[in-house]
Amino acid sequence: MGCGIEFRLTHGIPDMLLPTERSEVEAFLTEYNAIRRAQGWEVTELEKLPYEGGAPAAYWRFRRRSFEVIREHCAVPPAPGSVALDIGAGVAWLTRWLAEWGYEATAIDVNIAPPLGLSGGNPCIRAGRAFNRVRAGIDRLPFDDATADLVVLNASLTYARDPAGVIRRVQEILRPGGRVIIADTPIYRTLKGGESMSRRLYRHHRRALGRAPIYHERFTYILKQSLFRYLEDAGFEFKVVEPAPDLWWRFYVLRNRLALREPVWMPVIVARKRDGGRLR
Template sequence: MAHRDGDDASALQRRVWDRAAPDYDASMARLERIWFTGGREWLGARAVGRVLEVGVGTGTNVPHYPADAVVTGVDISPGMLAEARSRMAALGRPVTLLEGDAQRLPVDDAAFDTVVCALALCSIPQPAVAIREMHRVLVPGGRLLLLDHVASSAWPLRAAQRLVELVSVRVAGEHFTRRQLPLVEAAGFTIDEDERLKLGTIERIRATKRT
């Protein structure tokens, strides 16, 4: 039953993001400026080597990666991947784009130097499973980079986030009171950087896969 529930939740995510894909960048523009400020640049400055982006979406992070990075992107939404392909063509940057579930990544063990996941673990049905998959596909000593909105460190705002979740989880599978840090530590990573911003609602994590 749990597996079926997980499949149903993944199917919901595919539908949600397929619908959102054509207008996603425009709808996110204001949030990018005032809430996620500098987050994509932060990720790009820390990505090295063979980079896997989980939940690549429309490819917004790709322009921030080093020019010599070899980038692969995975997303559950064909609509998002279509937008990403258009962006890569406009950039003239070769990127491998794969349709797949973050909870069952369609790539080999120990195949990447860096795994990036930005604004996706908030809606992935089983984030602990996804983080274990990220651990699997990294080389020993590989780097995990996460950016997401999380439960606020201020209780009044955290209470408001819980109220929002009453609708957002049911309609879009999106959570506002998760926090990924304990899951990253439990999966076998060492935390190198952990930064919380905007009353603790935004968290940036850099971690290393222990050898």
């Protein structure tokens, strides 16, 4: 017997949003896409990301640093049939790398429309890259328990309503020994640092939209001690990898220190679902 809910294809992509989720997701996306448009977010050459083909250039310069860490941890060929989920994948630029590295990869996002949503990834599919796409929200992931070997949360965890719940759910979805990689997530050591960033972002988004943002709380940060506790409580062992600081990053940190502001902390966290083994 079915559940009585019909799921549809949107832009040819399985759309797993519940009818009750749709209107709020669409309203959030209207605001999200308007902000990103105002910030000049653009992908011109999907296959070349994160090295070329993305704007703003400074943003992608920054994303390259964490990508190198992700590559180091994921490009080692996985066992045949290993499953990777890229949650909050946007245009699925990283999903296509996961597929290239040998995973059966799936991109998951609520944003489906081009240019920044999942169907923005069509050029990769047309170029023969083999990965799946599913429209779903990070807070209600439609996957069975113990079915994934790798989950990537790349610049997406803080969009969750309940990051602790997401980490618990990811732990269930992973097979024993499976890994979650959390990257490019704005982490602050102090509430003061995070709130100060949040106020600056609010002003920036208000200027971009020409009105007060409605979904400001979705563009947020996470406290270091909270994130570590969520991972420990969910049964992960983890290590923190600092991407190599380039000149731009050093300049960013220095500028913030001079302004007596806490710079954001953006390490890559590699966590493994405990199975008695050590994290390598």
